[in-house]
Structures are given as C-alpha cells and as structure tokens.
Amino acid sequence: MKKLVVKIENLDHFGRGIAKVNNMPIFVENGLIDEEVEIVVTKEKKNYMEGSVSKYLKTSPLRVKSKCIYFDKCGGCDLLHLSYEEQLKYKENKVKEIIKKFSGLDCVNKIIGSKQFNYRNKITLQVNKDFGYFKKKTNEIIAIDKCLLVDNKINEIIKELKQLDVSKVNKIVIKVTNLESMVVFYGNISNKINLNVDTIVINDKTIKGDGYINENINGLNFIISPTSFFQVNNVGMINIYNKVLEYVDGGNVLDLYCGTGTISIYVSKKAQNVLGIELNKDAVKDALINKKINNIANVDFISGDVGTILSKNNFKADTVIVDPPRAGLDNNSINNIIKIKPNKIIYVSCDPVTLARDLNILNKYYDVLEITPFDMFGNTYHVECVSVLSRRA
Numbered sequence: 319m320k321k322l323v324v325k326i327e328n329l330d331h332f333g334r335g336i337a338k339v340n341n342m343p344i345f346v347e348n349g350l351i352d353e354e355v356e357i358v359v360t361k362e363k364k365n366y367m368e369g370s371v372s373k374y375l376k377t378s379p380l381r382v383k384s385k386c387i388y389f390d391k392c393g394g395c396d397l398l399h400l401s402y403e404e405q406l407k408y409k410e411n412k413v414k415e416i417i418k419k420f421s422g423l424d425c426v427n428k429i430i431g432s433k434q435f436n437y438r439n440k441i442t443l444q445v446n447k448d449f450g451y452f453k454k455k456t457n458e459i460i461a462i463d464k465c466l467l468v469d470n471k472i473n474e475i476i477k478e479l480k481q482l483d484v485s486k487v488n489k490i491v492i493k494v495t496n497l498e499s500m501v502v503f504y505g506n507i508s509n510k511i512n513l514n515v516d517t518i519v520i521n522d523k524t525i526k527g528d529g530y531i532n533e534n535i536n537g538l539n540f541i542i543s544p545t546s547f548f549q550v551n552n553v554g555m556i557n558i559y560n561k562v563l564e565y566v567d568g569g570n571v572l573d574l575y576c577g578t579g580t581i582s583i584y585v586s587k588k589a590q591n592v593l594g595i596e597l598n599k600d601a602v603k604d605a606l607i608n609k610k611i612n613n614i615a616n617v618d619f620i621s622g623d624v625g626t627i628l629s630k631n632n633f634k635a636d637t638v639i640v641d642p643p644r645a646g647l648d649n650n651s652i653n654n655i656i657k658i659k660p661n662k663i664i665y666v667s668c669d670p671v672t673l674a675r676d677l678n679i680l681n682k683y684y685d686v687l688e689i690t691p692f693d694m695f696g697n698t699y700h701v702e703c704v705s706v707l708s709r710r711a
C-alpha cells in the first residue's frame with residue numbers, strides 16, 4: 319500500500335479534496351482545503367491518483383463532525399464534513415466556476431438554500447439479505463438503520479422493514495408525501511406484508527391501497543406513481559418552481575421534460591396555454607389526472623421523446639421551459655427549440671456542466687439573463703440551477 323503525505327489545495331466538483339505531488343493531481347475523499355493528511359493511494363492512473371485519508375495531520379477550521387455514523391462507508395453524502403453554510407458557498411462557487419469556464423458567462427446569482435437534513439421524500443434501498451445504500455463506486459451494500467437525509471416517516475418505515483424477510487427482494491423504493499406513503503418491492507417477497515403505509519406495490523402489482531400516493535403543494539394536488547419522476551425535496555422544489563413562475567408572463571408555454579406535469583400546472587395560472595411533453599407514459603398518465611383533479615383547463619400533455627415530437631409538429635410558443643435529465647438537451651431537441659423561436663427559454667438544470675454546454679449553443683440567439691443555483695440535495699455535491707434566456711431581436 320502506497321502512502322503519501324499531502325496538502326489539500328482545492329475542492330473538485332464532486333466535493334473531493336485536490337492535492338498535488340510532482341504536479342500530478344490526487345483526489346482525496348473527505349479532505350478540505352489547507353488540510354495536511356496522510357493518504358493511502360487507492361487508484362494510480364497516468365494523469366491522476368485517488369487516495370483515502372489514513373491520518374489527519376492538520377485539520378481545517380471549517381471541518382465539522384459528521385452527524386452520520388455511515389458517512390465514511392456509504393456513498394450517499396459527499397459534504398457532511400462541512401457546515402451547511404459552507405456547503406452552500408461551495409456549490410455557488412462551483413456553479414460560477416463551471417459557467418465561466420465552459421460558457422464564459424458571469425451572471426450567476428446567490429444560491430438559494432433549503433433543508434440540510436430530513437428533506438428526501440424518496441429513497442431506493444438495495445437489498446442483499448440486509449438492505450441499505452451502495453458503498454461509493456461499488457456494488458457493496460452498506461446496511462443502514464436510518465438515514466439523516468430522509469423524511470422521518472421514511473425512517474419509521476425502514477424500522478418496520480427490518481422485521482420482514484426481504485432476502486429475495488432486489489430493491490425497495492419508499493416514497494412519502496405530506497399526506498401518504500408508499501413502498502414498492504422489486505423481486506420476490508414470500509411472506510405476508512403488513513406495513514403501516516398507504517400503498518404497497520410488488521413489482522407492478524398493487525397489494526394495498528391505490529398504487530399511487532397523493533401530494534399537496536401550495537394548494538395544488540398531485541398523484542405520484544411508483545415509477546413517475548417527482549422532485550425529491552419539497553422545499554427546494556417550491557423554491558425552484560416559484561423562480562420559474564416568476565419568469566412566466568402569459569402566452570403559450572411549452573413545458574419540456576414535464577414529468578407528472580407539476581411545473582405545467584404550477585405556472586398555468588400565468589399562461590394562456592401550457593403543453594407538457596414527457597417520455598415516461600406513466601408520468602403522462604399521472605399528469606393528465608393531476609390536470610383533472612386541479613380543475614385546470616388550459617394545460618395538456620403528450621407522451622414521447624421531446625426531440626421527435628418537436629420535429630414532427632409545428633408548435634408555437636412564447637416561452638419554452640426545459641427540465642431535462644442530467645445529460646441536458648440533445649442536438650435534435652435544442653435545434654427544434656431554436657426553430658420554435660420562443661421569446662423566452664427557462665432552463666431548469668440538475669448539472670451545471672451540461673447547462674453550460676447548452677447555454678453556449680443557445681447563446682448564439684439568446685441572451686442569458688441570469689442563472690440562480692438552488693440547493694436540493696444537502697450534503698451532496700449536487701446543485702440545481704434555473705436560468706432565463708431572452709431572444710435577441
């Protein structure tokens with residue numbers, strides 16, 4: 319085992335410390351700027367190395383004691399050794415750096431924080447006799463009894479699950495809302511299940527409840543099915559949706575990558591018409607029900623790939639909202655959005671690198687007015703952004 323003593327000079331975009339030996343970068347998990355540490359080299363490549371700390375020789379005044387007993391093993395959190403205030407500073411600077419580096423823009427606002435703990439309304443537990451999260455970058459399961467990131471209702475359900483024989487199950491998904499809770503088992507479950515939740519689904523068969531759960535966000539009702547996307551942090555979600563709402567100013571709106579239609583429905587009061595497009599058919603089914611239960615007439619939804627649907631139709635839109643997965647917009651989608659010539663594009667992004675790449679393309683025709691980072695995933699390196707673009711005359 320190769321050991322080295324290094325000084326951490328910076329943090330990378332995954333929350334790891336960066337040190338240098340003979341100009342070669344070494345990425346060190348759980349290392350903070352100015353710390354001197356002894357590390358064990360865990361990976362040695364031509365251009366970089368990775369290491370894990372075996373001894374802290376000098377620690378940073380910014381270091382806080384992690385509140386989680388699994389922090390060193392489990393892959394869920396990256397920044398639990400920083401106070402929440404410092405985490406927010408790190409994320410804001412990271413967005414500024416990425417946007418400047420990849421698109422040359424200087425228009426990033428102050429980050430909007432949310433909750434550091436107990437914010438997640440959904441978790442996926444990996445199962446192998448016991449259950450828990452994957453250890454970072456491995457398929458090894460770290461068994462957990464509770465998680466500090468999740469809504470406490472999920473921790474109560476975990477306690478109940480500990481009483482069940484889940485040895486033949488592959489994966490368990492738990493989703494909770496302000497109103498209800500749901501557990502979905504993937505694989506086999508042999509024993510009778512008696513859980514104190516509203517809905518239980520085994521694979522695609524509902525054995526208790528309706529097979530979906532209800533949520534109420536600022537007076538709007540939403541149903542959430544086992545496989546539909548729903549934002550995992552309600553406080554962060556409302557912050558983001560309010561920002562999007564602030565930018566919508568009437569006319570026809572396209573809500574691309576609309577999931578269960580939450581943004582479409584949220585902004586419908588400020589729009590003439592909203593059309594949502596989403597690949598996941600179950601999410602579109604939920605979106606159509608969500609429209610109905612909220613008595614909203616000026617919103618509709620289509621299921622399919624955004625790029626394909628846009629290229630086959632001649633939609634007119636004053637505002638296009640996009641909220642794509644981490645990969646960002648593909649060429650077909652971005653070219654078709656440009657062809658529509660909306661006055662405004664509102665870009666909700668969960669990866670500042672792909673956001674910067676796409677802004678570079680859109681920047682040929684649009685001014686990027688501002689980008690606001692939002693914290694949705696406290697204690698992790700992830701950061702969301704909302705950007706607004708205005709078409710040049």
Ligand SMILES: C[S@@+](CC[C@H](N)C(=O)[O-])C[C@H]1O[C@@H](n2cnc3c(N)ncnc32)[C@H](O)[C@@H]1O
Binds near residue numbers: 547581
């Ligand atoms: C980040 S989520 C956003 C969902 C929604 N806007 C919300 O706030 O809940 C991205 C969504 O894009 C959908 N999606 C992924 N690829 C797609 C594609 N090629 N065409 C349409 N939708 C897609 C996913 O199913 C997912 O619901």
